[in-house]
Each structure stands twice: as structure tokens, then as C-alpha cells.
Amino acid sequence: MKSFVISLCTGAALALTGFAAVAQDTAAADGQAVETADDGPQTSDFRTFAPTQLEWERFRAAGEITHEGGEAVYNAVCAGCHMPEGGGAVGAGAYPALAENDLLADPSYPIYLVVAGQKAMPPFGNLLDDQQIADVVNYIRSHFGNAFIEEYGEATAAQVKETRP
């Protein structure tokens, strides 16, 4: 765990004290308009901050992960344990590093792990659809020092479907 303290430790700074309610319109904090549907939730629902587009994508449907694309799914789910840069983490037990990990070369192994889980890792087969799993598997196979797509091919939604029990 020690090695992660340096880059990520925020110390005692949970500096959230005393922020005030902000007046809302559809312009986000970064000045970019947030894309919302006419019906359903609006950015004007926000009472305490104006969401960026990335923030707007969060929690879009109860009990579901609605993110599209490998990077978005990774950051919304996987990064919690495998860490934002894929470095994994070590405590009493460990979460394996995805960075520079040869086990990710062939797509079938990471597909299986994401669908079915592995030891303490929960299965995500019921939470993510075929395309989300294919996308996130390709994302980790082509980032964090991994470059397996060219040699071993892309994971496909069809492969994920076949892997499901």
C-alpha cells in the first residue's frame, strides 16, 4: 500500500466545508453544455454543484452501469480496486495490477474474469452487457503499458456472449 501514498494521498484535506448552493442552468462548470434528454433528469436538479459532462454520465439509471466505451466503464467501475492507472493495490490481500500484465494478452482470460469473477473479485456478468465487457477488456489490454490487441486480436461482444454461463 505504501507505494500509492505518495501520488494519491490527499492527507487530511477533505476541504468540503461551507460550500454554498449554486444557481443552476444547463451550462456545466467547465463551460461546456451538458447533453440531457428533454424528459427525465436535468442538470437543474443539481443543488450543490454544476456537473460536467463526465459527472453527468454517473448514476444515470438505478442499479445499472450505463457508461459506454472501455475507458468510461473502467473509470466508473474497475478503477476503484485496480486503481486509476491499473497499478493494483496491496493490503492484507492484494488487487492485481493490470499494468504490464501478460495474463491480459489473450482476450479470453480477462473476459472470463470479468464475467465470472475470480476469488474475491465479484462477477460483473450481470452488471455489464456484452459490449461493455468487450470494450473494457480491450481498454485494459491496450493501456497501462499493455499492447496486446494487434498480436492477439480484439475482444468482441460475441466472445463475451459465448463466455457467459
Add this chain to the structure above:
Amino acid sequence: MTMTRRELLRTVGLTAGSAAMYRAMVTLGHAQESPYQGRVSLTGEPNGRRVLVLGAGLAGMTAALELRDAGYEVQVLEYREKAGGRCWTLRGGDSYTDLNGVTQTVGFESGYLNPGPWRIPYNHHAVLDYCKRLGVKLEPFIQKNHNAYLHRSDAFGGKPQRFRHIATDYRGHVAELLAKATNKGALDAEVTETDRRKLVESLGTFGVLNDENAYVESETTSEYRGYAQEPGGGQDAAGTPSAPLELGEILQSDLWRWLGDAESVHHQNTIFQPVGGMDMIAQAFARELGDIITFHAKVLSVLQDEDGVTVQYEHAQTGGEPVVVTADWCVCTIPFSILGQMEHNLSSDKSFAIDTMYYEGSVKFGLEFNRRFWEEDEQIFGGISYTDLPIALISYPSHDYLSGEKGVLLGGYVWGADAYQFNAMQPDEAIRWAVEYGARIHPQYPDEFSQGVCVSWHKVPWVLGCYGIWEDKERDYAAAVRMEDGERIVLAGEHLSYLPAWQEGAILSALDAIRQLHDHATTR
């Protein structure tokens, strides 16, 4: 002469004492038989007295305390700097570093967060008995609060509804419908004529119906759902009845989904909490055990042979040369999420159970506010508001009411997809969202928020999750909990119980484990 049951019980109680009376009551069906059989009794001379207990959570400390009292030489190895495991409280002055290396320092002036277990149901006999034995003071935990809220973003324009309005009106309307259907003969095939009359009469009482079996605005129904203007004293003091909500509005709101939450046997009254935080139990155990607990011990391997057990551990922070300890027996309460990553030589059945168990994630928020606005402005004293927002619920402290001090809310208790998303955020970002969502129920949030702490169990370094989920419990459970002939290690913990994630499950598992261990040690 035949004795009535009560006479019989009194006689038994007088002659044989209360324990015999209790057993007699169980036989007669008056008292429920608990899986907790009272204080464990381990008699006889064991073959080998040295026991290693791995993990100083409630399972490990229960095992350690009872084995020590039975004459064993016990050493407990614990990864953390303190005892308790998931029986854990964060209060002012505490800090917590997650697997991401992010340290949160808690600055709460009063109040606390129990990141793990927070409730002790009345039927958790073992936890309650240890609280009694160890002098842990208890107070009521409010689960169901009729004045707390039910909230959905798409119901009632997003305006939170008082629990008592939804509960009373739902019950009243349903009773009215059923009474009308019964009187029209719609249920004649289901009930006899004599039962039909009693059914309608009971529905009148159940639903607070008028003489025409209608659920309507009245002083009577307002006695249940509350008045528009509460009755007072002196001049102009009469109450103004309130108008019930329409049935269709309630049905379409889906708010009825939460009405039964406090009805399950683990959530019914009475529920307790330790005064000052759940870890008062852990602290009491740790005081009792004293220096037999070795902290900062990260277990690396657990090996058994016919003569005993060999465990290697290193310092959890500084590492260094592994320490080798041996013992005759071992109670291993290490979560399977951790145990599965160590070298061990447990049987193939047990290894299979260990390797196929995954750990559920969940997230809790402790949010401190400068003012107890939920009490002062909204008359909510303890209990839970439910919402379809990702925070799932807000629970109000069941202690220090109207103290005039700051207060800490449980600002969210999250499972599933939303828990994964919170887990993937840093704590300060997650807290920002918890405040945002809470503000949609309590508009006082932005002005009164002081500070927060967030615990996501998948990032807790010593368990990597909240509780264990079996791949196939029916198939694998028996082999995992049974200590076979020749084995020197017995497994225990909440994951090895039919009360998963409850402290009661952890303690009952530990008591069964040490009975087996003692049986092996004395007879085989």
C-alpha cells in the same frame, strides 16, 4: 388435578431455578430456541494447549476469550493496529487509509460513523450476551420512524413524503377496497359467512375506516396520519384534519416499496446500538484479552500437519523478516478474500469454498452538520429516510437528541451498481455526491454541512469487501465449517454462518468452531 402451563412453569421456576424454567419454556413453545446456547462450556484436558487465532474481529476475539478461559494458551494475530475488524467506528481524531493510499482524518466534534455493522437486533442473543458479560452499554436504535421520509425523484414532484402518510393511506385504501370487495361477495369462495363479517370488521380497525367502510379525511384518520394543524391547548386549539393522498397517487409513486423494511425479523423492534459506537464491543473484547493480541501482523502462510500448525507473518507496515509461530491448533477467521491469496494447505473442499467466494461491496457515508436540522426543523429523531437516489437512504442518529451540538448522519448506505461507482471515486468526490443527493431531500444540507467521511468496503485493505458471497452455499458450506479428523485448523467468521454480514453470525460461527476444536483436542 391438571396444572395449567403457567402453574407448571411457576413450579419449575421455584424448584429448579430460572435456567430450568427457561428450558421448560422452550419445551412448551413459549420461548424461542436460539442457535445461541448460552455461555460455552469447554471441559476436559486438551491434547495440546497452544492455539493461534488469526484475526481479531468478533469471531476471533470470541474464540480467543473462550479458549483462554478454558485454559488454552492463546495468541491472536491481527493485521490492523487495533481490534474489531468490521466492528468498527470512526469518530473525531480517527484516521483511515484505504487501498488507494488515501487517508481520511475524521474531525467530527460529536457523533460517529459505524462503517460496518450498526444494529443489534433483539434476537441476536449471542451479541447481546457478550455485551452484557463485557459491560457494553446499549441504547435503542431507531429503525422505523413514521416521521422520516420516503422519496423518489419521479414521485410527488420529487418532494419527500412522510412515512406515516404513505403507510396510513396505503393501509386505509387497501382495507377499504378489500372491505368493499368482501361485502360485494367477491371473496365468498375464500371466506365463510362468519369469517366474512369478522374480516370486514377487522379491516375497519386495520385501515381506520368509517362506518361505511370508507377511508376518508377525519379526526380519526388524522390520529394516524397526522393532522394538517396539530391539536394544541388554550384558544383555537382544535386540530385540523389532514386529507389522505389518493390511492392511485400512492400506487404510482412506488413509495410503498419501503413500507415493509422494518418488518423482517432482523429489523423489527427492539434493535440496539452500543452507546458511543459499535466498536465499543470491540474495545471491550480487546480490554478483556489484553496483550494476547499481536497487532500489525500480516499473515503470510498457514500450514497444518499432524503435529500442529505453523504460521508465518510479517509486520503489516514495515515488512521485514517473517516471524514463524507454531501452535497445536488454529482458529482462522481471516476473510476468504484474503485467505485465498495466502499459502495454506487446507483441504481441497475448503480451498474450493475459499476460492469461489467473492466479496460484496458497499459504501457508507458519515456526514457531520453544524446543526441537527432534521430534529429542529423536521422533528425526525432517529430512524431512516429511503430514497431512489444513489445514496439509497439517510439514517439519523439514535442518540444525543436535541443536544444543541453538531450531528452526524449516515448520509448513504449503498449497494450494487451505485456502490461500484462510489468505490471508483476518491472519498472527497464521493462525499460531494452524497451531499448533493442528500440536499434533494433536506435543503438544509448545503448551508449546514461541516465535513464527511466515506468508507467503501472494496477499498478496505484488511477485507477487500463487505461480506462473503457463496457460489453455491448448499453445496459447499458443510465441508467448509466442519473440522475433519486430522485437521488442526478450524475456520470461523460471518462468512461461515447463515447470518452473513451480521456480528451474530460471526460469533455463532466462532462458538461452533471452538467446540469442534476442543472436541478434537480432548478426544482424538
